[in-house]
Amino acid sequence: MTNEGVVVDQTHQDQSKADQLKAARQARYSPGQSAHQFSLYLYPLVALALLLLVNLLLDPQFFSLQWQDGRLYGPLIDIVNRSAPVALLAIGMSLVIATGGIDLSVGAVMAICGAVCANLLVLGDWSIPAVIGLAVLTGLACGLVNGFMVSYLGIQPIVATLVLMVAGRGVAQLLNQGQIVTFQNPDFAALGSGSFLALPVPVWLVLLALLMMQLLLRRTALGLFIEAVGCNAKASRYLGIDDRGIKLTVYLLAGGCAALAGIIATADIQGSDANNAGLWLELDAILAVVIGGAALTGGRFSLPRAVIGVLIIQALSTTIVVSGLPSKFNLLIKALVILLVLMLQSELFRNQLKTLFSFGKLRGGKA
């Protein structure tokens, strides 16, 4: 409020109104932005850079890129390419987690959609767009089941999606009749191992999905609504946000993303392996979202940071393979590095680290 001594009532009111508006503008939530945004991006990127550096030490050729068969070829491209399925899952998972939910079924949905693709390609003369369309529809249907159970039946997300996580793999096995269904279709295989404008097709699919989602979420109110529902579903409903509809939407989107991931995975090995396609990838996706700084309690998300999280996980896997250490250490190394990355992200831990160092300095100074 202005503190000028003598003013006419009228102008005073005007002034205060304008100030209120200004204060409200400043206090208005700007989606995806935050005060310490720099550090939110800094630590994941530092972790990624460190991992790549370790790779460079292990293999001097690590950053080398060659031009081969009309595309860039090299370990860095591999990391980006191999990240694609989990990146797609993480994009969907970010939204689900932002509403305070979780989707454990995405790995199984990948397997189902992969099985749908492989069987359609083996059975008859389906055109590639039709196969992709049907697979995506299958993914959306799975998302619909999850979303319906969570939002309209009020089942806990972890339980509701656990149903499809277990049953989905069974459905995929039924579709494949217990076999690994392989197909010979170079056009469809190109979706997994082909290249377009120097980059592998899966990378383009991820970029496209990321761009579309980012536009959909941040250029419309949808992203804000999702975060609002994640913060407090009841309050959002009183504000007139259709919280059930929002929840249904995020599970639908997650299902669609999982379908795309399933298509890539299936096209990559030119076959659908119902037992192993997408196995445990839901956990990698959740991990990536967490590395990206999202809270599992919901209320905030960032798609680019989730994708950085995926790149960290994949770079780590590559590091482990290239390191030449015995395989039995793989999971231990992975766990330790992830723990380190997560701790670096925690402001509390960083402050504790700082006090520890300043304490050391203090003692050093006295001595």
Next chain:
Amino acid sequence: MKIKSIVAGLGLYFICHSSFATTVGFAQVGSESGWRTSFSESVKAEAKKRGIKLKFSDAQQKQENQIKAVRSFIAQGVDAIIIAPVVETGWTPVLKEAKRARIPVVIVDRNVQVQDESLFVTRIASDFVEEGRKAATWLMSQPQAQQQCNIIELQGTVGATAAIERAKGFNQVLAQHPQAKIVRSQTAEFTRAKGKEVMESLLKAEQGGKGICALWAHNDEMALGAIQAIKEAGLKPGKELLVVSVDAVPDYFKAMADGDANATVELNPHLGGPAFDVIEAYLKGKKDTAKLIRTTGDLFLQDTAAAEYEKRRLN
């Protein structure tokens, strides 16, 4: 009086009838791989051939389902039980129940760890060490392997018996050939997707695969994935880089027929025959069967691959 004797006669008839046809309960792991499916099919076909009534249970890779299945077999009073265990431990209580009910149990494929070996009649299993040896012996007989030969190894799931023993057998043979050496070894978890991903990275770490003479994969699925990675790296699998693995799944025969792969050792899926042999002998009174019966498959090469593919694909 008449009615009573008719009823008694009928009852006797039914009891006798059911005891004439041997009933065997088979607790299978699940249908997680093509090999597992052909194993199940082989047991079913063998039972039909011998006129044995087979009660089949698919445990979907869960031990608790298997234990339930075995208990229900005991309750139904089957003549014998075949178990293909999911895991090695935790079998003692249910095996004791079977023993108390005087039902002989035959373990097939994977092992079980029990203190008291009298809890089961015998165990019939593939000799994984021998499979590894066969693969290595073939590889070492190739002209490419006579000079310096660097090998990339794709291991199975860490800790799996098949992975440990196949590596052991392969390394036993390799130890006699100083010119050959495993330069890279990493797990690809027995799956095609991982085989491709890991091979991609390993090839790049080895200067694009120059100077690598062979790929040794612990199963065909990983080898099939790796073959795609080798091709994408601009090398010719089967020629510039020999490919040898174990399992003999139909798709691998196709790869061999196309010249992309060189050799595979069959993981024998026909464990049903020997299992029923043991059971029939046991029911006739032969109780002193050896506690372990080993079976091994043959080595398959490119020359028979096309014919074998046609044969196996139809099954």
